[in-house]
Amino acid sequence: MCEVSEKDLYAVLGASPSDSVQQLRHRYQQLARQYHPDRLGGACSSETESAVKKFLEVDAAWRILSDQDTRREYDLQKRAQELKQDWPVDSVVHLEDMTWDQDERVYTYSCRCGGRFDVSAEEVEEETERKPQDDEREEMHRGVVVCCDTCSLSVHVTWLLHSETRVLR
CATH class of the missing domain: 3.10.660.10 (DPH Zinc finger)
Incomplete structure (x- = not known):
C-alpha cells in the first residue's frame, strides 16, 4: 500500500515519528499554505516549479501519515529498512x-x-x-x-x- 520512499515523510513535514496526528496536521497546514500553487500566482519560474514540487511532496506525506493504518505500515517498513542497513555493530x-x-x-x-x-x-x-x-x-x-x-x-x-x-x- 504505502512504500517507504527515499525521503523521510516525517522530515518532509518537519515532524517526528512521535508527533500526534494533530501535530502532523498543524505542520501540514502550515506547509500547504506556504507552498500552495494558488498562493504563488500565475508566474512560471523555477521558483514556482520548486514550490509546486514541495507542495506535492508535503501533500503525499500527509496522505500517508494522516491515516492510522498507512502510518503504521509506513513506520514498520521504515523500521525494517533501517534494520537492513549496515549499522555500526557494538x-x-x-x-x-x-x-x-x-x-x-x-x-x-x-x-x-x-x-x-x-x-x-x-x-x-x-x-x-x-x-x-x-x-x-x-x-x-x-x-x-x-x-x-x-x-x-x-x-x-x-x-x-x-x-x-x-x-x-
Missing part, C-alpha cells in the same frame, strides 16, 4: 549466551546502558529457515542485528545453522 553475541524468556518467547541480553536486546523465537526461526540470496554464500552461521531498546547500540546475534538452535516452545 559486538557479536551468541544466541546461546542470551537468556530465554518462556513467557514472552524471546531471547534477551542486557545492554551496558541498562536496556536490553531482544530477539523473538519467530525471528530466529525465520532467519534459520531463510534461503541464502544469490549474493550470499551458504554459511554455517545465521544472525540478525538487534538494537537496544533504550540506547543506540546494536549487536549482531549469531548462531550455528546446523546445530540444534535452542528455540524452546
